Amino acid sequence: xxxxxxxxxxxxxxxxxxxxxxxxxxxxxxxxxxxxxxxxxxxxxxxxxxxxxxxxxxxxxxxxxxxxxxxxxxxxxxxxxxxxxxxxxxxxxxxxxxxxxxxxxxxxxxxxxxxxxxxxxxxxxxxxxxxxxxxxxxxxxxxxxxxxxxxxxxxxxxxxxxxxxxxxxxxxxxxxxxxxxxxxxxxxxxxxxxxxxxxxxxxxxxxxxxxxxxxxxxxxxxxxxxxxxxxxxxxxxxxxxxxxxxxxxxxxxxxxxxxxxxxxxxxxxxxxxxxxxxxxxxxxxxxxxxxxxxxxxxxxxxxxxxxxxxxxxxxxxxxxxxxxxxxxxxxxxxxxxxxxxxxxxxxxxxxxxxxxxxxxxxxxxxxxxxxxxxxxxxxxxxxxxxxxxxxxxxxxxxxxxxxxxxxxxxxxxxxxxxxxxxxxxxxxxxxxxxxxxxxxxxxxxxxxxxxxxxxxxxxxxxxxxxxxxxxxxxxxxxxxxxxxxxxxxxxxxxxxxxxxxxxxxxxxxxxxxxxxxxxxxxxxxxxxxxxxxxxxxxxxxxxxxxxxxxxxxxxxxxxxxxxxxxxxxxxxxxxxxxxxxxxxxxxxxxxxxxxxxxxxxxxxxxxxxxxxxxxxxxxxxxxxxxxxxxxxxxxxxxxxxxxxxxxxxxxxxxxxxxxxxxxxxxxxxxxxxxxxxxxxxxxxxxxxxxxxxxxxxxxxxxxxxxx
Amino acid sequence: xxxxxxxxxxxxxxxxxxxxxxxxxxxxxxxxxxxxxxxxxxxxxxxxxxxxxxxxxxxxxxxxxxxxxxxxxxxxxxxxxxxxxxxxxxxxxxxxxxxxxxxxxxxxxxxxxxxxxxxxxxxxxxxxxxxxxxxxxxxxxxxxxxxxxxxxxxxxxxxxxxxxxxxxxxxxxxxxxxxx
Numbered sequence: 001x002x003x004x005x006x007x008x009x010x011x012x013x014x015x016x017x018x019x020x021x022x023x024x025x026x027x028x029x030x031x032x033x034x035x036x037x038x039x040x041x042x043x044x045x046x047x048x049x050x051x052x053x054x055x056x057x058x059x060x061x062x063x064x065x066x067x068x069x070x071x072x073x074x075x076x077x078x079x080x081x082x083x084x085x086x087x088x089x090x091x092x093x094x095x096x097x098x099x100x101x102x103x104x105x106x107x108x109x110x111x112x113x114x115x116x117x118x119x120x121x122x123x124x125x126x127x128x129x130x131x132x133x134x135x136x137x138x139x140x141x142x143x144x145x146x147x148x149x150x151x152x153x154x155x156x157x158x159x160x161x162x163x164x165x166x167x168x169x170x171x172x173x174x175x176x177x178x179x180x181x182x183x184x185x186x187x188x189x190x191x192x193x194x195x196x197x198x199x200x201x202x203x204x205x206x207x208x209x210x211x212x213x214x215x216x217x218x219x220x221x222x223x224x225x226x227x228x229x230x231x232x233x234x235x236x237x238x239x240x241x242x243x244x245x246x247x248x249x250x251x252x253x254x255x256x257x258x259x260x261x262x263x264x265x266x267x268x269x270x271x272x273x274x275x276x277x278x279x280x281x282x283x284x285x286x287x288x289x290x291x292x293x294x295x296x297x298x299x300x301x302x303x304x305x306x307x308x309x310x311x312x313x314x315x316x317x318x319x320x321x322x323x324x325x326x327x328x329x330x331x332x333x334x335x336x337x338x339x340x341x342x343x344x345x346x347x348x349x350x351x352x353x354x355x356x357x358x359x360x361x362x363x364x365x366x367x368x369x370x371x372x373x374x375x376x377x378x379x380x381x382x383x384x385x386x387x388x389x390x391x392x393x394x395x396x397x398x399x400x401x402x403x404x405x406x407x408x409x410x411x412x413x414x415x416x417x418x419x420x421x422x423x424x425x426x427x428x429x430x431x432x433x434x435x436x437x438x439x440x441x442x443x444x445x446x447x448x449x450x451x452x453x454x455x456x457x458x459x460x461x462x463x464x465x466x467x468x469x470x471x472x473x474x475x476x477x478x479x480x481x482x483x484x485x486x487x488x489x490x491x492x493x494x495x496x497x498x499x500x501x502x503x504x505x506x507x508x509x510x511x512x513x514x515x516x517x518x519x520x521x522x523x524x525x526x527x528x529x530x531x532x533x534x535x536x537x538x539x540x541x542x543x544x545x546x547x548x549x550x551x552x553x554x555x556x557x558x559x560x561x562x563x564x565x566x567x568x569x570x571x572x573x574x575x576x577x578x579x580x581x582x583x584x585x586x587x588x589x590x591x592x593x594x595x596x597x598x599x600x601x602x603x604x605x606x607x608x609x610x611x612x613x614x615x616x617x618x619x620x621x622x623x624x625x626x627x628x629x630x631x632x633x634x635x636x637x638x639x640x641x642x643x644x645x646x647x648x649x650x651x652x653x654x655x656x657x658x659x660x661x662x663x664x665x666x667x668x669x670x671x672x673x674x675x676x677x678x679x680x681x682x683x684x685x686x687x688x689x690x691x692x693x694x695x696x697x698x699x700x701x702x703x704x705x706x707x
Numbered sequence: 708x709x710x711x712x713x714x715x716x717x718x719x720x721x722x723x724x725x726x727x728x729x730x731x732x733x734x735x736x737x738x739x740x741x742x743x744x745x746x747x748x749x750x751x752x753x754x755x756x757x758x759x760x761x762x763x764x765x766x767x768x769x770x771x772x773x774x775x776x777x778x779x780x781x782x783x784x785x786x787x788x789x790x791x792x793x794x795x796x797x798x799x800x801x802x803x804x805x806x807x808x809x810x811x812x813x814x815x816x817x818x819x820x821x822x823x824x825x826x827x828x829x830x831x832x833x834x835x836x837x838x839x840x841x842x843x844x845x846x847x848x849x850x851x852x853x854x855x856x857x858x859x860x861x862x863x864x865x866x867x868x869x870x871x872x873x874x875x876x877x878x879x880x881x882x883x884x885x886x887x
Contacts, residue, residue: 054772054773054776055730055733057737057776057777057779058733058734058736058737058777059736059737059740059741059777059778059779061737062741063738063741063745063873063874063877064877066734066737066738066741066854067853067854067855067877068853069734069853069854200850202850228836228840229836267834267836267837268837320812322812324812
């Protein structure tokens with residue numbers, strides 16, 4: 001129906017696009033009941049299917065006891081994705097709870113094809129299918145239809161993204177391009193974080209806990225009904241995290257923050273739903289910033305903090321015109337303001353976004369969707385004041401950017417019930433690279449109800465970001481020229497950059513092998529053109545006598561391919577036991593322009609080795625008697641040779657035990673990286689030098705009370 | 708690695724007892740069976756003393772054999788008959804109708820055609836408050852992994868059904884604007 005998580009049935013655009021009933025299926029298919037078939041189902045058929053084993057009758061328990069039974073509604077998530085022509089994973093609320101993770105970023109470790117590396121306490125490098133970096137720019141992240149990546153570098157500041165994890169309904173991760181729907185930068189993947197409708201969060205919840213280095217945290221949520229049609233919830237949360245470990249001493253990565261927000265949902269006859277929501281977030285994250293001096297060692301790392309205030313308000317109206325068609329109108333405003341006091345760097349933006357879409361069937365076999373969007377970004381970026389802009393300055397400090405877009409897609413039923421074709425195109429105009437056309441073609445074949453094959457070819461682009469356009473960054477120690485002058489390298493953005501283009505070939509197979517086992521596999525081959533490389537230019541006069549600047553101008557001078565495979569399996573050997581595992585393989589081959597200096601080529605191509613070639617994730621979930629949940633997760637992440645100091649491979653074990661002594665009370669203990677004191681997960685980023693931080697063993701306890 | 712395997716092994720061997728957990732639609736089917744007990748139909752709803760209790764599922768059947776299983780062979784002294792319907796106008800003889808989610812986009816007309824004496828209307832489709840306002844009687848709501856239900860006793864009374872006070876007591880509130 002639409003990209004936005006419409007409250008009535010929570011169908012975001014992609015799934016709708018790639019298949020409109022997936023989400024309905026997710027919310028509707030019970031664990032062991034037969035999948036609902038369209039039309040009339042004969043009881044006799046059901047009988048033959050199910051005579052084998054019927055569970056004990058529950059009716060004699062009586063209503064009160066029945067109301068206390070946990071129902072397993074979402075147990076076949078993998079298989080219910082069977083009808084999407086893309087590689088999709090869903091992180092359910094149960095997965096979130098049982099992961100023991102306390103930040104959004106950590107949740108993605110379970111997703112095949114995703115690269116998650118914690119750089120330090122408050123910084124992450126997160127990407128899909130390679131090109132991992134703290135500043136990775138090929139992943140689109142949205143919460144409730146609002147983009148949360150920053151236009152500064154077209155990536156996400158993971159320290160400024162937070163939400164009460166228990167109020168998230170689910171997170172959908174789409175690997176591969178979704179640009180024909182979501183537009184530029186939905187290149188390697190899309191993350192959709194969908195929060196619960198206010199009508200599903202009535203009542204209060206108070207939770208708190210602490211541990212080390214988790215620190216302390218607390219959260220209060222309250223929701224209720226204003227009228228029969230209107231529900232609301234409000235929340236407030238805060239945390240303070242201790243530091244991780246550094247071989248160099250202090251890791252400078254303590255982190256504290258607070259957030260508050262609300263959501264209101266109004267609905268009318270199941271035909272109209274209106275959502276209004278807003279959040280405010282404060283984060284103070286320790287970091288180290290380079291400060292440039294004219295005396296050795298020239299670059300000083302100053303202990304600093306990044307202080308962020310961000311807020312947003314979003315409104316959305318969804319209208320169901322009839323059983324098969326609907327439209328949706330959404331608008332939001334968001335503000336992001338971050339400052340780093342010691343070196344006096346800052347940037348802030350206001351984003352205004354308006355989006356409309358409409359979907360309706362044509363004839364018997366077509367489902368048509370189109371939409372328009374407009375986004376206005378007003379961004380200010382500041383020079384470093386502490387060193388007169390020597391370490392960081394901008395060609396231009398204020399940006400007013402407009403992005404216009406339109407998309408359309410047709411879902412064409414080639415053969416009833418078994419073969420579907422999806423053709424989609426997004427046209428977009430942005431101020432950096434002008435018009436961009438991003439098409440896709442997808443084919444979905446479901447020879448049986450339990451098997452799905454799909455294949456897709458898409459084009460997607462990464463448009464230049466504000467940083468790539470205008471940054472002047474000197475964060476690398478200078479070299480001494482034969483003349484004795486000091487040569488300062490300076491990364492220099494360029495207004496001449498064009499978009500990076502991706503042509504992606506993907507295919508996948510899903511199977512519901514048995515009632516208790518489902519498999520999901522995907523293969524991809526991505527061809528990138530015009531990847532950005534910092535290219536040395538003619539030496540310029542320096543900041544002072546005896547100094548010179550080596551501009552490293554950003555240019556589209558590299559091609560590359562990545563290919564890989566992702567396998568996920570979900571097996572429930574018993575009602576109380578679930579095993580979930582994934583294996584991801586990724587290989588990248590980058591080819592910088594051979595006319596470039598050898599060191600530039602080597603530096604640019606080293607990105608090949610900054611995402612793990614192999615990853616394994618395995619989770620075993622037990623439901624024990626007396627309302628105890630036990631989860632153990634193991635993950636292997638391959639070595640990252642693409643850094644000056646390679647990051648060794650690691651195997652890490654996380655666990656969580658939770659007990660509900662009463663219906664309204666939960667006590668849990670969770671730990672990450674249990675069998676290791678500390679290890680690094682990522683190397684030093686090429687742009688801003690800082691010591692490697694190692695991630696420590698983390699153990700914390702938590703208590704939750706519902707009222 | 709070996710340590711973890713050992714821990715898991717122990718856990719596996721120790722615990723294989725039954726759990727307070729079931730599929731959503733088995734619980735709903737069991738609740739429907741209870742509704743059949745806690746609701747009194749007017750004598751006019753049955754043509755003879757021996758005529759069956761007719762339970763109907765309208766739209767895609769989510770229960771499989773579970774509804775039959777939970778209802779058992781008899782409700783009170785009456786034999787149970789289950790019908791699976793495609794259209795609401797076939798529901799004239801039903802004592803209880805469960806409207807499946809497949810009908811959620813046309814709840815209003817479906818409810819309009821069901822409104823007649825002697826039929827208990829239950830559903831878990833879409834917006835429960837809309838369902839109740841248009842004459843729905845019992846709406847299932849799944850919250851925090853548990854099934855509860857909201858009751859519209861007025862609509863049931865209008866249809867000549869007597870709701871036992873126990874059912875009223877355990878029903879939720881809010882969505883149907885009444886109850887607890």
